[in-house]
Amino acid sequence: QVQLVQSGAEVKKPGASVKVSCKASGYTFTTYDINWVRQATGQGLEWMGWMNPNSGNTGYAQKFQGRVTMTRNTSISTAYMELSSLRSEDTAIYYCARGSRSFDYWGQGTLVTVSS
Amino acid sequence: DIQMTQSPSSVSASVGDRVTITCRASQGISSWLAWYHHKPGKAPKLLIYAASSLQSGVPSRFSGSGSGTDFTLTISSLQPEDFATYYCQQATSFPRTFGQGTKVEIK
Numbered sequence: 001q002v003q004l005v006q007s008g009a010e011v012k013k014p015g016a017s018v019k020v021s022c023k024a025s026g027y028t029f030t031t032y033d034i035n036w037v038r039q040a041t042g043q044g045l046e047w048m049g050w051m052n053p054n055s056g057n058t059g060y061a062q063k064f065q066g067r068v069t070m071t072r073n074t075s076i077s078t079a080y081m082e083l084s085s086l087r088s089e090d091t092a093i094y095y096c097a098r099g100s101r102s103f104d105y106w107g108q109g110t111l112v113t114v115s116s
Numbered sequence: 117d118i119q120m121t122q123s124p125s126s127v128s129a130s131v132g133d134r135v136t137i138t139c140r141a142s143q144g145i146s147s148w149l150a151w152y153h154h155k156p157g158k159a160p161k162l163l164i165y166a167a168s169s170l171q172s173g174v175p176s177r178f179s180g181s182g183s184g185t186d187f188t189l190t191i192s193s194l195q196p197e198d199f200a201t202y203y204c205q206q207a208t209s210f211p212r213t214f215g216q217g218t219k220v221e222i223k
Binding site for chain 1: 148150152154159160161162165166171203205207210211212213214215216217
């Protein structure tokens with residue numbers, strides 16, 4: 001069965017970076033895009049960007065341009081999302097999600113807390 | 117960016133009720149719209165894609181309709197597990213954008 005399993009919760013100080021992983025299983029990793037979506041406390045879902053695991057091509061929401069980097073390691077079917085220059089407003093649950101237009105499988109979410 | 121606006125923001129309903137949620141796009145998106153169900157502490161779940169196609173494994177009480185700028189999600193007979201927040205998402209252009217959510221609460 002298809003699964004996306006994310007890394008565990010993180011606590012970071014303002015200005016630091018965080019790297020969240022998303023390990024895929026149950027399908028061929030390179031055949032579906034991976035997207036990253038976040039939800040801040042009490043807020044809705046916010047799309048951050050996408051990556052094609054086959055080519056490594058990426059596309060980021062303008063809001064995160066310059067701060068986010070999405071990469072992958074195809075040998076271990078894992079996608080990564082790194083967010084730098086963290087601020088308190090980046091405190092959120094971060095999800096990876098499979099798909100190009102709609103997202104049919106999601107990771108369980110990774111809570112990133114930014115606090116001094 | 118395409119703005120997605122859902123209404124209502126919240127709705128109180130009882131088990132067995134019919135519930136309708138609407139989603140309006142700030143510009144035409146053809147049928148490139150998805151609906152998700154989201155409960156706290158869980159991953160969002162895809163219900164409907166391409167405006168009206170039921171995702172595999174999703175109960176038939178969920179249905180979607182619309183094209184262009186106006187879309188609807190209908191739950192024909194609300195079940196206890198359906199109390200959650202629902203989001204629409206446009207899939208026609210980047211950045212992908214979500215509606216602000218509609219919370220379905222127990223009356």
